[in-house]
Amino acid sequence: MVDGSGRGRPRSESARAAVLHAVDDLLVEVGYAALTMKGIAERAGVGRQTVYRWWSNKAEVLYEASAIDARHELSVSSSDDPRKDLKAYLDALVTFLSRSHAGAAYRALMGEAQHDAAVAALLTSRDILGESAAEVVEAARKSSGTALSLEQATALLIGPPFFHILSGRSADGIDTGQLAEQFMRTLNHPGARGAPAPGAPGAEGAEGAEGVGAAP
Amino acid sequence: MVDGSGRGRPRSESARAAVLHAVDDLLVEVGYAALTMKGIAERAGVGRQTVYRWWSNKAEVLYEASAIDARHELSVSSSDDPRKDLKAYLDALVTFLSRSHAGAAYRALMGEAQHDAAVAALLTSRDILGESAAEVVEAARKSSGTALSLEQATALLIGPPFFHILSGRSADGIDTGQLAEQFMRTLNHPGARGAPAPGAPGAEGAEGAEGVGAAP
Amino acid sequence: MVDGSGRGRPRSESARAAVLHAVDDLLVEVGYAALTMKGIAERAGVGRQTVYRWWSNKAEVLYEASAIDARHELSVSSSDDPRKDLKAYLDALVTFLSRSHAGAAYRALMGEAQHDAAVAALLTSRDILGESAAEVVEAARKSSGTALSLEQATALLIGPPFFHILSGRSADGIDTGQLAEQFMRTLNHPGARGAPAPGAPGAEGAEGAEGVGAAP
Amino acid sequence: MVDGSGRGRPRSESARAAVLHAVDDLLVEVGYAALTMKGIAERAGVGRQTVYRWWSNKAEVLYEASAIDARHELSVSSSDDPRKDLKAYLDALVTFLSRSHAGAAYRALMGEAQHDAAVAALLTSRDILGESAAEVVEAARKSSGTALSLEQATALLIGPPFFHILSGRSADGIDTGQLAEQFMRTLNHPGARGAPAPGAPGAEGAEGAEGVGAAP
DNA sequence: TGATAACCGAGACGGTACGTCAGGTCTTCGC
DNA sequence: GCGAAGACCTGACGTACCGTCTCGGTTATCA
Numbered sequence: 001m002v003d004g005s006g007r008g009r010p011r012s013e014s015a016r017a018a019v020l021h022a023v024d025d026l027l028v029e030v031g032y033a034a035l036t037m038k039g040i041a042e043r044a045g046v047g048r049q050t051v052y053r054w055w056s057n058k059a060e061v062l063y064e065a066s067a068i069d070a071r072h073e074l075s076v077s078s079s080d081d082p083r084k085d086l087k088a089y090l091d092a093l094v095t096f097l098s099r100s101h102a103g104a105a106y107r108a109l110m111g112e113a114q115h116d117a118a119v120a121a122l123l124t125s126r127d128i129l130g131e132s133a134a135e136v137v138e139a140a141r142k143s144s145g146t147a148l149s150l151e152q153a154t155a156l157l158i159g160p161p162f163f164h165i166l167s168g169r170s171a172d173g174i175d176t177g178q179l180a181e182q183f184m185r186t187l188n189h190p191g192a193r194g195a196p197a198p199g200a201p202g203a204e205g206a207e208g209a210e211g212v213g214a215a216p
Numbered sequence: 217m218v219d220g221s222g223r224g225r226p227r228s229e230s231a232r233a234a235v236l237h238a239v240d241d242l243l244v245e246v247g248y249a250a251l252t253m254k255g256i257a258e259r260a261g262v263g264r265q266t267v268y269r270w271w272s273n274k275a276e277v278l279y280e281a282s283a284i285d286a287r288h289e290l291s292v293s294s295s296d297d298p299r300k301d302l303k304a305y306l307d308a309l310v311t312f313l314s315r316s317h318a319g320a321a322y323r324a325l326m327g328e329a330q331h332d333a334a335v336a337a338l339l340t341s342r343d344i345l346g347e348s349a350a351e352v353v354e355a356a357r358k359s360s361g362t363a364l365s366l367e368q369a370t371a372l373l374i375g376p377p378f379f380h381i382l383s384g385r386s387a388d389g390i391d392t393g394q395l396a397e398q399f400m401r402t403l404n405h406p407g408a409r410g411a412p413a414p415g416a417p418g419a420e421g422a423e424g425a426e427g428v429g430a431a432p
Numbered sequence: 433m434v435d436g437s438g439r440g441r442p443r444s445e446s447a448r449a450a451v452l453h454a455v456d457d458l459l460v461e462v463g464y465a466a467l468t469m470k471g472i473a474e475r476a477g478v479g480r481q482t483v484y485r486w487w488s489n490k491a492e493v494l495y496e497a498s499a500i501d502a503r504h505e506l507s508v509s510s511s512d513d514p515r516k517d518l519k520a521y522l523d524a525l526v527t528f529l530s531r532s533h534a535g536a537a538y539r540a541l542m543g544e545a546q547h548d549a550a551v552a553a554l555l556t557s558r559d560i561l562g563e564s565a566a567e568v569v570e571a572a573r574k575s576s577g578t579a580l581s582l583e584q585a586t587a588l589l590i591g592p593p594f595f596h597i598l599s600g601r602s603a604d605g606i607d608t609g610q611l612a613e614q615f616m617r618t619l620n621h622p623g624a625r626g627a628p629a630p631g632a633p634g635a636e637g638a639e640g641a642e643g644v645g646a647a648p
Numbered sequence: 649m650v651d652g653s654g655r656g657r658p659r660s661e662s663a664r665a666a667v668l669h670a671v672d673d674l675l676v677e678v679g680y681a682a683l684t685m686k687g688i689a690e691r692a693g694v695g696r697q698t699v700y701r702w703w704s705n706k707a708e709v710l711y712e713a714s715a716i717d718a719r720h721e722l723s724v725s726s727s728d729d730p731r732k733d734l735k736a737y738l739d740a741l742v743t744f745l746s747r748s749h750a751g752a753a754y755r756a757l758m759g760e761a762q763h764d765a766a767v768a769a770l771l772t773s774r775d776i777l778g779e780s781a782a783e784v785v786e787a788a789r790k791s792s793g794t795a796l797s798l799e800q801a802t803a804l805l806i807g808p809p810f811f812h813i814l815s816g817r818s819a820d821g822i823d824t825g826q827l828a829e830q831f832m833r834t835l836n837h838p839g840a841r842g843a844p845a846p847g848a849p850g851a852e853g854a855e856g857a858e859g860v861g862a863a864p
Numbered sequence: 865t866g867a868t869a870a871c872c873g874a875g876a877c878g879g880t881a882c883g884t885c886a887g888g889t890c891t892t893c894g895c
Numbered sequence: 896g897c898g899a900a901g902a903c904c905t906g907a908c909g910t911a912c913c914g915t916c917t918c919g920g921t922t923a924t925c926a
Contacts, residue, residue, distance in 0.1 A: 463763055463764075464762075464763035465763050465764050519842075536763075539762040539763070540762050540763040542759065542762065542814065542815070543758065543759025543760060543761070543762035543763060544759060545759070545816065546680075546755040546756050546758065546759035546814065547679055547680030547681050547752075547755070547756040547759060548679075548681050552816055555815075555816065556816045559815065559816075561815065562815070581821075583812075583817065583821060584821070584823075587807075587808040587809070587811050587812045587817075588808050588830070590807075590811050591803075591806075591807030591808035591809070591810060591811035591812070592803040592804050592807035592808070593803070593807070594807060594810070594811045594814075595803050595806050595807035595810045595811065596799075596803040596807070598758065598762065598810075598814075599758070599771075599775070599777065599778070600761065600768055600771065600772045601799065601803075605797075605799060605800070607800075607841060607842045608842065609839075609840075609841075609842025610838065610839045610840065610841060610842050613839030613840065613842075614804070614834045614837075614838065614839050617833070617834070617837060617839065618830045618833065618834060621830075621833060622826065622830065623825075623826045623829035623830050623833065624825075624826065624829065625823060625825075625826060626735075626823045626824065626825025626826050626829075
């Protein structure tokens with residue numbers, strides 16, 4: 001059903017698995033920057049063309065190799081207590097971003113997405129973090145009857161630990177219980193809607209000085 | 217007096233400026249991924265060795281070329297009203313991250329830092345976002361007498377828009393006035409300090425399933 | 433059957449030919465010193481790696497490109513008259529060393545061999561001059577019943593014009609007929625075997641003053 | 649008196665000596681190919697410009713560093729017996745070419761001269777081998793009353809061992825006494841002058857097949 | 865059962881950036 | 896002005912990976 005006709009030799013599942021395992025191992029061993037399609041193929045004992053046939057670049061391989069684990073690591077069972085569920089999710093999130101292999105892959109991909117549109121599209125197609133948080137955030141929104149949108153609430157919840165870790169700070173300094181409590185309180189008191197125009201910043205425009213560096 | 221001895225031909229300031237201009241232009245034209253040391257040197261009309269003599273990789277050149285602009289674009293004049301200053305800062309931050317050239321450079325570097333220790337060290341050495349926010353956050357902490365540390369408060373302020381933009385969402389959906397208000401309220405009611413052990417997550421441990429993908 | 437396994441894409445014969453043609457052209461156009469692997473690859477319209485894959489330096493390419501021609505240019509048909517054959521060989525040798533492209537390549541390689549062990553080994557592996565002379569020298573040795581070894585006789589025949597040309601003298605001053613006659617005469621009257629110990633020179637030892645220049 | 653005006657700082661004799669010593673040492677340590685102007689300057693503890701000021705390339709430095717030694721090593725005291733003098737000269741020549749440092753320098757320069765016109769001119773300007781042999785050859789010519797020119801006789805004497813050693817054969821196989829005897833005999837019976845036209849070889853023309861290699 | 869087709873591994877192909885090195889020039893300071 | 900130091904631009908070095916291609920060979924389906 002995947003293949004149009006079914007004619008010809010079917011895709012080798014063992015080759016696929018070998019590639020995904022190889023990219024996983026290599027990410028840990030040599031890091032993302034030193035990850036190459038060539039290296040992946042050799043490590044997997046697979047022809048280079050075989051890799052290119054199914055994935056177009058290392059980001060795609062890595063994404064496929066880590067996405068399932070990522071979803072699993074970020075899934076939390078929901079209970080009756082939204083605040084407890086929030087804390088559990090934040091704990092999972094912090095561990096994921098700061099300690100997990102799949103999280104390392106995610107951080108690398110998120111980084112690559114900042115300057116590679118193809119990777120950005122890849123990540124956008126399946127918003128792992130947003131989706132994983134959706135259930136618990138939605139529950140919290142419902143129980144609080146907040147005026148904040150799902151998107152706003154998600155950023156509010158994920159943002160602080162996300163910035164904390166991606167900016168290189170130690171994950172130990174994060175108090176997930178306190179963050180969950182603050183999040184709930186903010187949902188209850190979101191404050192007034194402000195002016196909707198961020199395109200025209202009120203004060204010090206950043207766009208004014210367009211030159212980057214090398215000022216005389 | 218800059219150089220240790222003053223002996224030898226002094227560094228060419230024009231070459232330095234040409235390199236910084238070139239990297240700036242090239243980032244806009246071809247993007248970070250296609251940015252190469254070779255390309256920078258040729259665009260600047262400078263020997264390749266000259267680039268390597270003063271910067272060890274493209275991240276360093278880019279950092280030097282954009283850091284000054286970044287600081288400038290993120291600096292806000294402080295007033296008597298912390299809440300107004302907070303909004304002004306958030307406006308500058310959103311514009312910086314989503315529209316500015318220097319911000320594009322910063323996003324690229326931040327991404328690279330996720331899988332390149334050298335770049336991570338470079339960014340840590342001068343925590344541009346944290347430093348730029350320090351003044352306004354400190355003022356807010358003083359005026360509110362909060363129990364939150366500077367680090368916690370900074371993540372609370374920067375985190376939401378930071379995640380919003382880096383995860384590929386449109387910057388238009390950010391209400392900086394509302395975020396500033398929420399931030400002030402959270403400073404005033406930070407909630408109880410929780411258990412200090414994030415290393416042992418309460419629920420679904422992410423570390424358990426170490427394999428990334430390709431389950432047999 | 434040529435390749436060990438026959439696996440993988442076979443070597444491109446057109447690429448090989450293009451490289452050999454390119455090195456030939458370039459030697460004439462820019463000379464040996466300005467001959468570079470990069471230049472060869474570009475002139476041949478071939479990837480640099482492809483050149484390195486089959487030859488490890490410019491000397492090897494040049495050798496392969498010129499060896500066949502050299503052998504051809506130095507081959508002489510033998511007749512009943514050894515003296516006539518000797519002259520014919522010497523004529524071919526003088527023309528080869530002083531006028532032929534392949535000879536220019538040979539002179540360059542012979543020179544390089546004086547300070548590059550790899551090139552020396554390359555030339556030793558197929559002693560073009562010695563081999564080309566072997567037939568005619570052997571015939572002369574047989575007809576004269578000389579006591580001189582093949583090696584001694586070869587040096588005796590080739591040495592004078594070889595030194596003449598390599599030391600920069602005009603090839604016009606060489607009388608090959610006379611040289612052939614002298615050679616035959618010496619074969620017939622080789623003189624007495626001398627003391628076999630050249631390692632201990634009788635008189636002015638050169639090894640005594642080991643310092644080269646810059647006497648204080 | 650060397651300098652036109654005597655103005656300014658005079659040339660440093662110690663710098664000159666340091667350079668010559670450095671090039672000598674380096675030739676032995678790293679070989680001719682790895683000899684560089686940069687390396688010479690650094691080894692001599694001298695500025696690069698200083699080396700370039702007095703010598704235009706490594707061949708010139710090496711020539712100046714080795715020429716005096718070469719002449720010394722190749723000078724033989726003459727006696728009443730030309731044949732004894734010839735053997736003494738040949739012994740010195742063989743030792744020089746095969747064992748001496750200065751000889752290694754000479755071989756390298758002679759090789760370079762095959763594809764570098766500047767080096768060729770340098771060597772031609774002071775024909776070390778020819779000049780060193782001139783006295784003893786001239787004596788032999790006088791005593792034999794030969795019809796051979798000095799040039800022809802010189803090639804006859806030097807050629808065989810020169811070719812033997814430069815083509816990579818062991819110097820041990822050279823019987824200088826026998827060579828001297830053969831040389832004397834040939835001077836006495838030079839044979840008839842042949843046709844003076846080496847430009848038009850009688851038999852297998854080498855120039856005909858101009859293509860080098862890659863024949864189909 | 866045999867043709868057809870898509871897969872597989874291996875590895876060579878033309879490109880291009882890497883980071884280093886040497887060449888030869890220049891600009892500074894100190895003697 | 897000489898000599899050291901060292902930065903400058905140029906350009907080749909040999910390596911690595913890119914993505915494509917061409918081999919021999921291996922499964923599958925379909926006629």
